[in-house]
Amino acid sequence: MNQVTNHTECSSLNNAKVAIIGAGVAGSTIALRFAELGINTTLIEKGPSLVNGPPICHLHAGGNLYREISDQQCLTLLQQSIDTVKVYPQCVNVRPTVVALPLTDKGEPQDLLPRLEMLRDKYKALVQQNPSNEVLGDPQHYFRLFERADLERIAQRELPKKALCDEDWLVAFAKQVNFDKLKFPLVLVQEYGLSAFRFAAIVSLAIERLPACTLQTNSRVIDISAKENGAGWQVTTAVNNDDRVNTAHYDYVINACGFKSGELDDMLKAKRQRMVEFKAAYVAHWPQCQGLWPEVVFYGDRGTPQGMAQLTPYPDGYFQLHGMTQAITLFEDGLVASCEQSAQPKLPARFIKKIDHHWPEQLVNDRTIGNIAHIAQFIPDFTQAITAAKPLFGAQQIPGDDPDLRAADVSFHESGYARAEIVKASSALAAADAILEDLLESGLVTSALSKRYLNEHYFPVSLQCQADEVTARAEQLAQERNYPIALANIF
Missing domain, CATH: 3.50.50.60 (FAD/NAD(P)-binding domain)
Known part of the structure; x- marks a missing residue:
């Protein structure tokens, strides 16, 4: 009624x-x-x-996947993500995200702290203004840092069946990740998943x-x-x-x-004036996977062979993968701009064919396997994963220049x-x-x-x-x- x-x-x-x-x-x-x-x-x-x-899999609650964007964009995305969770709660996969910096990365984990602290303070203020805004977990624990010793201790635990605290989300990850490839501390942040x-x-x-x-x-x-x-x-x-x-x-x-x-x-x-970028995410199945997995993001320079590697978990050992390299998620000539004669950026015909028709099976397999290898730099057993479906793909518009x-x-x-x-x-x-x-x-x-x-x-x-x-x-x-x-x- x-x-x-x-x-x-x-x-x-x-x-x-x-x-x-x-x-x-x-x-x-x-x-x-x-x-x-x-x-x-x-x-x-x-x-x-x-x-x-285009594939969606995150809220982007604070822009933590993008070091290159402004603080103001991060604050905007935080507010917008909170609003989205309140309207679409059934779409949200409530699990945190691990942000890790590889040894090859030019940045340092401590460089991330000012922005994380800014976002935590903003989230606290929003919850104080309206308690219904508390949809990303406890504002006090918007993010937490874990040193190598912490992860080595967590790796000795039994795999939990349910996550009752932050550390429970890290057990499976800690048992699998190659610590020697990473800088410490790692960040666990309340960035949730969004199911398309x-x-x-x-x-x-x-x-x-x-x-x-x-x-x-x-x-x-x-x-x-x-x-x-x-x-x-x-x-x-x-x-x-x-x-x-x-x-x-x-x-x-x-x-x-x-x-x-x-x-x-x-x-x-x-x-x-606008741009259009063609991108793809890949679907892999890792049947040997055990335990609860957070989302995992290994930072890297976009477009280089060491571009960001991203592992998004779904039930039953399925994962959505991004590798921000030209050989995986990004494509040569995949970013195009409008011109004086037309407001519509012109993607090369091969991308329109993928959008409107189908991907060649060999290309699907090659790029998915390449993405699996990109993740396996840091999680060696992920080489057991296999191609599970065609890519999740599409073109993303970006207004302006x-x-x-x-x-x-x-x-x-x-x-x-x-x-x-x-x-x-x-x-x-x-x-x-x-x-x-x-x-x-x-x-x-x-x-x-x-x-x-x-x-x-x-x-x-x-x-x-x-x-x-x-x-x-x-x-x-x-x-x-x-x-x-x-x-x-x-x-």
Whole structure:
């Protein structure tokens, strides 16, 4: 009854029509945000299902995976990650991350401390402001340092069946890692995992239950233009593999097309500087793996043979892998920029072929095996792992001209046209909030209720999705996309 009452309360907004083009993390989150408030929303997606883009596996709660980004971006990502956990708790894999510096790295562990301390203090302050912000564990223990002697002691323990304290997460790791390859201390930080399949499951289930949202899958936008009187937009879509076209009028259009955002901009002759980067993560199975594993990140210089190595755990010995080298996760000519003539950066055809069709089997195996070897520099027994699936891959848009940008959300071209330009999944809610504020200022949404909910995240229908139905839908999506169902389950 509470769900129905809350939804009815917010359904008094006026009947402005909003179109969201692209149903990735950003588009789907914006659609949920609006539909939960009763805003008349149409979500248009060229593919058959929601959230099927670049791989996501972290919250990025503080940007601890990126030494190169600014402190302000780290603080922004911390706040955005806390908001994301509160709205999508069923998507979160609650386990910490180990950050280690190899002997080959130019930095020192102590260099990380000022930022970690800054983030811990900010997290403490956020929890003091609102106790519901305590979603990343105890703020006092946002991070902990472990010396080699600590890890050698922990390695002597029996493998725990459950993690009751921080050290329990380190036993399996300490038994396997080659201490002689690392600098000490290591950092254990409360950076959690984010499940792409569970994210897709929640937005799919919730949108099906929200009458204010109309979902159009297998539909591509072939034309968009401003109406002659300047009041709104005319959007023409075509159904995939069909000659049928449909033209509809909307008061507001949101470009959430991800790495193809420039194609929509070009239809409107809207100039925009951006970059696109093609990247891939790999899926490996390590059947001999035992115990509880944290995420493990070995720092390194991006793009060099010693680029960051990253091990993300899932149930039953499955892992998602990143190796930030040109031979593994990064690709030669994989980072491209827009130009004066077009807002759409032009990826080489071989990348578009991978996105739209398939990867050559030999390339999948070669790059996965290369990533396994990259991890095995530090965890020797990981050489037992095998290729488990095709890569998780896609192209990531980066607005502007800074390839290190990680915290981004929205830009506006003209009245009634917004671009959701997130780089990390946790920025999607900030994008939704910024666009909702623009709708209010434009007068398209005028209800007092919308002002009440502008500064709080109102997601009653989404939050009532049950764990068992989320798991069932996530497993279904994993199978449909030919990935192990372990990637859909909570770790």
